[in-house]
Amino acid sequence: MIYLIDGSLESLLCAVYEWFERKPGKILIQLKREHQPDAFAPVFEVSNDVKKADRVWKGLQQKLDRGWMRKSYCAFLSEIPEAYTSLFEFACYIFSNPTGAEANYGNPFVLSVDQTARKVEREKHRMEAFIRFQQTADGMYYCGIDPDFNVLPLIMQHFKNRYADQQWIIYDLKRHYGLFYDLNKVEEIHMDVVAIRTAYKPAEHLRSEKEALYATLWKDYFKSTNIQSRKNTKLHVQHVPKRYWKYLTEKQVL
Amino acid sequence: MAERIREKLNILADAAKYDVSCSSGGGTRKNDNKGLGDSHSSGICHTYTEDGRCVSLLKILLTNHCIFDCAYCVSRKSNDIERAAFTVDEVVSLTMNFYRRNYIEGLFLSSGIFKNADFTMERLLRVVKKLRLEERFNGYIHLKTIPGASQELIMEAGLYADRMSINLEMPTQAGLKLLAPDKSHDDVIKPLGYVQKRIVQFKDEKKLIKSIPTFVPAGQSTQMVIGATPETDKDIMHTAAAFYKNFSLKRVYYSGYIPISNDSRMPILGSQPPLIRENRLYQTDWLMRFYGFDVNELLNDANPTLDIDMDPKLSWALRNLQLFPVDINVAAYKMIIRVPGIGVTSALKIVQARKFGRLRIDQLKKIGVAYNRAKHFIVCADTPYQLKDYQGTQIKSFIMAESQSKYLKSSTQQLILF
Numbered sequence: 001m002i003y004l005i006d007g008s009l010e011s012l013l014c015a016v017y018e019w020f021e022r023k024p025g026k027i028l029i030q031l032k033r034e035h036q037p038d039a040f041a042p043v044f045e046v047s048n049d050v051k052k053a054d055r056v057w058k059g060l061q062q063k064l065d066r067g068w069m070r071k072s073y074c075a076f077l078s079e080i081p082e083a084y085t086s087l088f089e090f091a092c093y094i095f096s097n098p099t100g101a102e103a104n105y106g107n108p109f110v111l112s113v114d115q116t117a118r119k120v121e122r123e124k125h126r127m128e129a130f131i132r133f134q135q136t137a138d139g140m141y142y143c144g145i146d147p148d149f150n151v152l153p154l155i156m157q158h159f160k161n162r163y164a165d166q167q168w169i170i171y172d173l174k175r176h177y178g179l180f181y182d183l184n185k186v187e188e189i190h191m192d193v194v195a196i197r198t199a200y201k202p203a204e205h206l207r208s209e210k211e212a213l214y215a216t217l218w219k220d221y222f223k224s225t226n227i228q229s230r231k232n233t234k235l236h237v238q239h240v241p242k243r244y245w246k247y248l249t250e251k252q253v254l
Numbered sequence: 255m256a257e258r259i260r261e262k263l264n265i266l267a268d269a270a271k272y273d274v275s276c277s278s279g280g281g282t283r284k285n286d287n288k289g290l291g292d293s294h295s296s297g298i299c300h301t302y303t304e305d306g307r308c309v310s311l312l313k314i315l316l317t318n319h320c321i322f323d324c325a326y327c328v329s330r331k332s333n334d335i336e337r338a339a340f341t342v343d344e345v346v347s348l349t350m351n352f353y354r355r356n357y358i359e360g361l362f363l364s365s366g367i368f369k370n371a372d373f374t375m376e377r378l379l380r381v382v383k384k385l386r387l388e389e390r391f392n393g394y395i396h397l398k399t400i401p402g403a404s405q406e407l408i409m410e411a412g413l414y415a416d417r418m419s420i421n422l423e424m425p426t427q428a429g430l431k432l433l434a435p436d437k438s439h440d441d442v443i444k445p446l447g448y449v450q451k452r453i454v455q456f457k458d459e460k461k462l463i464k465s466i467p468t469f470v471p472a473g474q475s476t477q478m479v480i481g482a483t484p485e486t487d488k489d490i491m492h493t494a495a496a497f498y499k500n501f502s503l504k505r506v507y508y509s510g511y512i513p514i515s516n517d518s519r520m521p522i523l524g525s526q527p528p529l530i531r532e533n534r535l536y537q538t539d540w541l542m543r544f545y546g547f548d549v550n551e552l553l554n555d556a557n558p559t560l561d562i563d564m565d566p567k568l569s570w571a572l573r574n575l576q577l578f579p580v581d582i583n584v585a586a587y588k589m590i591i592r593v594p595g596i597g598v599t600s601a602l603k604i605v606q607a608r609k610f611g612r613l614r615i616d617q618l619k620k621i622g623v624a625y626n627r628a629k630h631f632i633v634c635a636d637t638p639y640q641l642k643d644y645q646g647t648q649i650k651s652f653i654m655a656e657s658q659s660k661y662l663k664s665s666t667q668q669l670i671l672f
Contacts, residue, residue: 082396105607106617129298133355141354161285161292165390166354213256215353220260224267225313226303229512230527239299250301251355 001027002197004035005084006191009076011052012084015046016091029084056091063094070104071117078120086112109176110175124151130240132249133168134201134215135208140167144200145247146174160186200246215249222250263348265338269318269329270364273341273421273477274507278310278359278394280472281416289390291353291360293416297394298359299672311362311396316340316377318365325435325517326423326482328365333515339368345381345388353393360416361385361396365402368432375403375411382414394472394494399449401441408445409452417472419503420445421533422497426492429483432519442445442476446501449474453502471502480535481528482511482520489557495549508535534560544598545591562652578631583612591612595628627653 001024005011028041037043041089061069072090075083089109094101107109126147133141141163150173156179159168163181171178171191180189201207245251266336279297299308317339318329330337347363363381385391397415399408412418414547420442424430427439449470456469476497478490494506510532513523521671526536538560541547545567552566553559561569570595571578580589582604600622607613607621612635619625629637630649 020648025632094618099269101610103568104610105603105621106610106613108620111620125298129300131356135355140512142358158292159293163290163354164285164288164292165290197513210351214355217260217348218352218355218357220264221267221312222301222303222309225271225309227271227305227307227512230307230510230529233304237300239302239306239308249355250445 001025002035002041002043003027003029003031003088004032004043006032006046006048007079007084008048009073010048010050010053011046012076012087013056014049015088016095017049017052017093018044019048020086020095024181027088028089031081031084032175034081051086054127054240056167060091064102064152065081071113074117074124074154075113076118077153079150081106083116104137112127120149120151120154124148124154125206126244127151129169130244130247131159132201132247135211136202136206137208140169142171142202143247144170144171144173144198146172152177152179156186173200215252217253219250259348261337261346262340262344263314263334265269265336266315266318266340267313269366269477270313270315270362271327272312272509272512273362273364273398273418274307274509275475275477275505276308276310276313276397277364277417277475277505278396278408281309281394282468282471282502283392283394283416285392287390287392289392290350291396293390293394294359294390300358302354310359311394312346312349312358312360314364316363316365316374316381317368318366319368321369322365322367322424322434322436324437325459325515326433326511327517328514342380343375343394346384349385349393350389350391353391360391360396362396364398365400366661368524370409371400371402374623375407378529379407379411379414382411386414395631396472399445401437401445403445405445405448408449410544412449412452412470413467415442415470415475417475418449418470419475421476421477422493423479423484425478425480425485425493426483429485430481432439433517445476446476446497450501474501475505477505477507477509478533479511480508486556486558487531487535487538487560488553490535491542491549491553494539495542501596506539508539526572530561530562534562534566538566541570546588547592563654567592568627568650568653572650575649579633580630580631582618582634593631595626595631626656 003015003018005015019027034043060072063073072087086109090113093107093109101111105114108188127145131143131145133143135141152170155170159170159179160181165183167182169178169180169189176190178189180187180193192204240248275300277297279295281293283293285292297310298396299310301309303309315329317550318335319337319339320329320331323331327532345361347614352358353360363378365374365378378400382395382397385395395415396417396419397411399601401420416438422439422442423437424433430437430439434514453470453473456466460466480490490508496505497503509523510529512527513521516523538552542549543553546571552570557573558568571592580593582590587601587605590596590604591598603621604613607617614635615637618634630644630652
């Protein structure tokens, strides 16, 4: 049996609800847009219902502590197809067992949720580290990113607390939405201009005049703080994987 | 103007890079005044240099003019190098602008000693006060305590800094006397002592009165230069252990000496920095802080040096084979983290998971245990029965045969005959 969901958290929670109502035995979770019909497996399309989703979420909250609720949410944000199945099986396992079952790392789904969540947290931490703002002439700090996982909801609070006295935008170029902080609150924004929504940094004529100076100073600093006789390229690349170099001011040649 | 700043930054960042402390965690400062910056409990490494060390703080000297002539230091008086000094405003504006662009977690400010200790400390204090009070900066500040500065200045600086540190430089008093006749360990111990006392006092008062300001919330650290003088690993780690114990230090850093002068008392120019040894010392340090090892178990009169070809945990296990194999399904957590190939994260998972049923090999592998290494020291639910008891040297050769050192390009392992 295959359960089709639309990829939202709500639909995943509804799938759990529907499974408990029907108890169809072993099922697979698949995304609607990726589903290829096959001749043998019957298909059930999960329809979204806020009430059902809420009930499952509250049920989970009663059984899991905050750490595990966050892990589940992180695993969901990974957007990996297998993670949906793991999360579904994990939720069913939690509901069918007494409180405390989440500590069973011998269970493949518990372990998988834990490990996926770790991957997402790692990506979140990398974004907190590797985002490089560039100031535009009107005082806005901008950065475009394309993280492996959908981490914007996770990094929002960090940037809001930290850069409370400057306006900033972090735009997810892959998922086509961004965060904008206007000195009071953070809002979700969508941009229509193709030139902007594909750029990691603001166009050159829009940048503040100080920007070039500080970028140069930072590159200088990066060079002079290196100890040549200890060179260790393997370790360097391990800590700063090449796919992130496009964000990093200090790694740009120009 | 811009050119001059660039020049200064190059000189003063270059001079500061031998201070290895880079941690930016442990601060508790919150951005509650709508200013700039907020501490991150675990710290963030914003980038890594090509030698693989993390860059989380803007690490600079206020000046590299210095009245001392310590043989191991690039900024020593007798060294013929370019000298420069930042003004207070320059440091503040660099820090603020780098922070705003998310380049750094904060500032690491140190200085050569010009005129005298108090004059230098007072200048450092002016930088941090300006950052905290005028610019409302809540990022991380790591400040060097200047040996010999007056107690009042150090105490005031502690109100604004997140971490303070003061370097031991050489692991033993004798080593320090040899290379820096003007200095002694007492200069370090005194300020470490009273900052430590004040931290404890503030913590106690905080329990009663909520509004007490923070005092060096991320604690103190120190650094030792390794390989410049002939101390053994035992001397180094026993000194470190004593400092951890007596001053509740957060970290002791070990910095492999990079030859910078023709001084005949130290390794010659061009010799390789002792990177493997440095790595082994850090591993020992971790074993002491997170794995419950006592320094005497790892380094004692019978074993005064660490093995270069294997890590200290493995070599401890091979010396103490009578304690193994450990049964994963019943042994205490304390014993499980002592098994080579099992770390803290895996050990915590193991003790939780085994409540639900006896653990098997495949589960251990999935949990993240380095099974090929650990298998010689553990039994679990489906460990194959084994009649033969292997010697430590045999186990070592098994492990060495299937692992490759990151330091050695080609294996020097002797082939096994039987």
